[in-house]
Amino acid sequence: MLAPSRGPALFWRLAIGNAAVLAAACTITALVFSPKAQDVALRELSIFIGGLALMLAVNLLLLRRALAPLRQLTAFARRIDPLEPGHRLDVAGGDSDAAELAAAFNEMLERLEVERRDSVARALAAQEGERLRVAQELHDGVGQSLTGVVLQLGRAARDMPEPDRERVLEAQETARDSLEEVRRIARMLRPExxxxxxxxxxxxxxxxxxxxxxxxxxxxxxxxxxxxxxxxxxxxxxxxxxxxxxxxxxxxxxxxxxxxxxxxxxxxxxxxxxxxxxxxxxxxxxxxxxxxxxxxxxxxxxxxxxxxxxxxxxxxxxxxxx
The missing domain is CATH 3.30.565.10 (Histidine kinase-like ATPase, C-terminal domain)
Incomplete structure (x- = not known):
């Protein structure tokens, strides 16, 4: 789950801060260098506002370009799925800082994917080993014991009178069904x-x-x-x-x-x-x-x-x- 956003994005925080600094600087300059500080002419005011707007526009354009790799990185990081590896960040433009950022992030992804692949391989190998061990124990242990029970019940049934023989044969059939179930589970655990x-x-x-x-x-x-x-x-x-x-x-x-x-x-x-x-x-x-x-x-x-x-x-x- 992503953490909630706290306040405006970095781009707008920088843009608003720079705009405030430029506005204050231009206002102070206009008032100090005006012939009459109390009577700023309409033309000078228009030039001041136009210049301020131009400086803000250039400032915003430069900021947007400089922070574009961060926006790309944020969007890319939110799309990453550990179970779908192989995706890499490609930062548009030839800015060296942006390219270095993308390369570092891609190297980190590569390391994480290799480590995850190794850990999954170890976990699955351990799982398959445990499956094999349990399957062998079911086959050689429980399976052999149930086979002995089936044979013993069959021998006992031959020496019993008819009413008791039916019950012993029913028990033998139940033991045989249990033996088949054990064998089925063993086959599911390890595909022979x-x-x-x-x-x-x-x-x-x-x-x-x-x-x-x-x-x-x-x-x-x-x-x-x-x-x-x-x-x-x-x-x-x-x-x-x-x-x-x-x-x-x-x-x-x-x-x-x-x-x-x-x-x-x-x-x-x-x-x-x-x-x-x-x-x-x-x-x-x-x-x-x-x-x-x-x-x-x-x-x-x-x-x-x-x-x-x-x-x-x-x-x-x-x-x-x-």
Missing amino acids: ALDDLGLASALHVLGERVAEHSELDVDVHVQPGLPDFGEDAELVVYRVAQEALTNVARHAHANRAQVRLELSGGRPLLEIEDDGRGFARNGSEGGGVRGMRERAVLIGATLRLSRSDLGGARVTLELPAT
Whole structure:
């Protein structure tokens, strides 16, 4: 939130101060050097007023030009979005002070963006490491324990009479459902398909799993022959698609969703769109969207939100040219 403005802008404070000084100086000069200080002629008064107006106009013009870089800097600083890096200040004119101001401000922005990118990379790396650890513990710990419970209940059911066998088999089925849920959560935490089969197969598997656990009809299209994005970029693409589809399934009240990964103008482009109710009318972005933006910043990509031709929302991730 911007702090409220306190008093007139610097330009007007300087302009009013200079105008007062010039007016006082011209008035004193006219009175001192007039033949009769008590009888200033109309012609001299007209010359005095005209000269004062001319000096004020020149003064205001020079002030406006000198303070223009400050106005540009103020407007630019208010438009800066940390999640949309790359914008730089370009001060018009060849004034050396203005150019030096713009260069210093741009250098500061560059340092801030590098530091933010590094901090986001460290945070996301730690997050992915924690996801992997939890997924492994669920798979190797809880998953193995539930598998043992399922097998034990199956063996116990064989030695029980019919009325009790039904209840044991019901418990076995409940344990099996819990085992499948643990495996699903582990797969969501760490995409095995991405590690084992590559990005294209992982996106298809993701679409199938989201459709399986929701009422969505998910269509996934990956253009054949896409270049290698690199490990970080592939993980960002997968996580953005995962978060977008999760938001659609939870909040959009949609029946259909599309995922497309293709080249557009030589740049890889990921689009996820649906036929739901679209984005919130107040324009606010939740933590999921912010997380997607931070991941995009990490690899120099651009994330855009727009209205889909299907009637709902569209999430577009544009990656740097490979």
